[in-house]
Amino acid sequence: MPRLALYALAVCVLATAAAVVSFVEGSWLGIVWILLVGVSSNMAWYYVRKQRDEAANG
Numbered sequence: 001m002p003r004l005a006l007y008a009l010a011v012c013v014l015a016t017a018a019a020v021v022s023f024v025e026g027s028w029l030g031i032v033w034i035l036l037v038g039v040s041s042n043m044a045w046y047y048v049r050k051q052r053d054e055a056a057n058g
Helices: 003-024 030-057
Strands: none
Touching: 003 030
């Protein structure tokens, strides 16, 4: 797995935890964390697919 994908996955996990904590505390700031989860998970998938395509095409 590419290094950037691992970083994006780590951000995704940490943002998920931050969103849970925010919602438990009653803060609407958790919505921002949920948006960050979406962006970081898409980045992780992008880098994984990019590496897979590069490996398949040579």
